[in-house]
Amino acid sequence: MNILHTILWFLVAIGVLVVVHEFGHYLAARLAGVKVLRFSVGFGKPLFSRRFGPDQTEWTLSPLPFGGYVKMLDEREGDVPAADAHRSFNRASVWRRIGIVVAGPLANFLLAIVFYWALFVHGLPAMKPLIGEPPAGTPAAHAGLTAGDEIRRINGTDTPSFQDVRLTLLRAGVAGEPLVIGTLLADGAAKRAGFQTGDRLLAVNGKPVENWQGWVDVIRQHPGKALRIEYQRQGRTAVLTVTPDAMDEGSQRVGKIGAGPKVDEAVFASLMTEVSYGPLDALWQGAVKTWDMSLFTLEMMGRMVVGQVSWKNLSGPLTIADYAGQSAALGWISFVGFLALVSVSLGVLNLLPIPMLDGGHLMYYVAEVLTGRPVSERTMEIGGRVGMTLLLLLMSFALFNDLQRLLGG
Numbered sequence: 001m002n003i004l005h006t007i008l009w010f011l012v013a014i015g016v017l018v019v020v021h022e023f024g025h026y027l028a029a030r031l032a033g034v035k036v037l038r039f040s041v042g043f044g045k046p047l048f049s050r051r052f053g054p055d056q057t058e059w060t061l062s063p064l065p066f067g068g069y070v071k072m073l074d075e076r077e078g079d080v081p082a083a084d085a086h087r088s089f090n091r092a093s094v095w096r097r098i099g100i101v102v103a104g105p106l107a108n109f110l111l112a113i114v115f116y117w118a119l120f121v122h123g124l125p126a127m128k129p130l131i132g133e134p135p136a137g138t139p140a141a142h143a144g145l146t147a148g149d150e151i152r153r154i155n156g157t158d159t160p161s162f163q164d165v166r167l168t169l170l171r172a173g174v175a176g177e178p179l180v181i182g183t184l185l186a187d188g189a190a191k192r193a194g195f196q197t198g199d200r201l202l203a204v205n206g207k208p209v210e211n212w213q214g215w216v217d218v219i220r221q222h223p224g225k226a227l228r229i230e231y232q233r234q235g236r237t238a239v240l241t242v243t244p245d246a247m248d249e250g251s252q253r254v255g256k257i258g259a260g261p262k263v264d265e266a267v268f269a270s271l272m273t274e275v276s277y278g279p280l281d282a283l284w285q286g287a288v289k290t291w292d293m294s295l296f297t298l299e300m301m302g303r304m305v306v307g308q309v310s311w312k313n314l315s316g317p318l319t320i321a322d323y324a325g326q327s328a329a330l331g332w333i334s335f336v337g338f339l340a341l342v343s344v345s346l347g348v349l350n351l352l353p354i355p356m357l358d359g360g361h362l363m364y365y366v367a368e369v370l371t372g373r374p375v376s377e378r379t380m381e382i383g384g385r386v387g388m389t390l391l392l393l394l395m396s397f398a399l400f401n402d403l404q405r406l407l408g409g
Contacts, residue, residue: 006325009335010317011065013324015041017108017343018068021350024107025070025100026057032096035087038071066317072100076377094368101361108347109290115340116286119333123276179215181259188258193242195259196233203230219244221310223255252319252405293344301348316398318406355380355387 018041029036035055040046042062049060072089073080080088089097179201184191201215202208205228209215218227223246230239244255277285304311320342327338351359360383364375 005329006321009324009328010321012328013320013335013339013342014065016339017111017346018042018065020107020111020343021104021346022068022070024103024105028100028103029070029072029089032092032100033087034089034092034096034100035073035084036070037073038069040071041065041068043067043069094365094374098362098365098369101358101365102351104358105347105350108343108350109294112290112293112340112343112347113283113286115336115343116289117279117282119336119340120275120277120282120285120289121279122333123274124333179209179212183260185258188256189242189245190257190259193229193240193257195229195231195240195242198233200232201229202232202237204228206230219257220254223247223253225255290340290344293341294348297345297348301352311397312401312404314394314398314401316395316402318399318402354390355383356391357387360387 022039022041026036026039036057037055038058038060040060040062042060043064043066044062046060046062049058051058073084073087074089075085076090085091089100092100181190181195181197181199181201184195184197204215204218209218222244224243226241226243228239228241230237232238242257244257246253247256276282300313304314323338324335327334350357351362353359353363355361355363364380364383368374
């Protein structure tokens with residue numbers, strides 16, 4: 001993909017997300033009566049600077065496009081004219097300071113809701129919630145479901161698409177479509193290993209895999225690494241070893257074995273539908289989607305911390321730039337969906353209780369509410385150093401992952 005195209009859409013994405021985030025802080029500060037000295041998009045020496053507004057706020061555009069900031073009047077950072085002292089951030093009540101800090105991430109969540117709202121109003125392509133012939137003896141067969149039945153609701157939850165059916169069943173703990181190979185690529189790793197169409201996949205390296213998504217995830221995570229696959233063929237269970245081919249997918253290297261279910265194109269087209277909502281319903285769906293993605297982001301972060309998910313999944317600016325370019329090339333729907341997802345991630349990340357982030361400041365102010373006195377400047381200074389060190393380590397690791405993906409490591 002043209003590098004200029006990638007850079008352009010990366011700058012557009014970062015510009016939109018940073019401006020909205022910082023404008024949340026700016027607007028909250030103005031509403032709280034705190035004077036804003038500077039609104040900057042980017043870091044470093046300003047490329048462009050203008051002063052306007054009732055407080056002659058300096059609006060700047062800087063060369064390092066990795067964030068932005070809002071600088072407020074603060075007596076702890078220099079002399080403040082007596083006439084403006086009452087408008088200093090440090091003199092604002094703790095609740096107003098909390099509001100100013102939370103407003104940035106909140107703006108990102110609201111932006112995500114707006115983007116998802118637009119997508120749901122426009123309509124999104126999705127698989128119809130139709131089922132195939134249930135295998136004999138399964139709960140679906142006992143319930144009387146037959147091929148072609150459309151699942152419209154599960155336990156009171158509407159399921160307009162197959163993705164909604166999957167998500168609802170996963171939440172209920174009933175994810176279990178059979179892993180039967182329908183197609184094999186002639187030069188794929190699965191074919192070379194000896195697999196045949198009709199083979200039923202049971203386990204990988206001794207661990208049962210219950211659905212296609214779980215199977216795909218395992219294969220993708222092991223490019224070039226041998227896997228012992230337990231399978232069933234004509235009632236007999238056996239084991240084959242397959243080494244997923246390492247393939248470049250965008251900026252990532254993933255594993256693929258060239259096996260999957262066969263779906264006729266005409267049948268596939270008949271299974272597709274478009275999910276759309278009216279303006280009010282779409283607003284609710286946008287809020288639900290934003291909430292779900294926020295929880296998912298937190299869950300993935302937690303799994304990284306405890307080692308359940310590899311830290312190699314941590315992405316930096318190079319990967320984000322690549323995805324921005326790819327999504328823009330696919331059309332505005334993909335790009336808006338990408339912006340919504342990154343906006344959610346930015347909101348969640350900034351609320352983490354890490355000094356230097358909004359969540360770190362929020363942690364200090366919550367402590368002030370609980371103890372009745374501000375956190376000491378010494379404590380905040382130490383916290384700032386720790387937070388900066390942690391953020392630099394995370395950014396360095398993310399950049400290392402980016403370079404590994406780009407270099408095919």
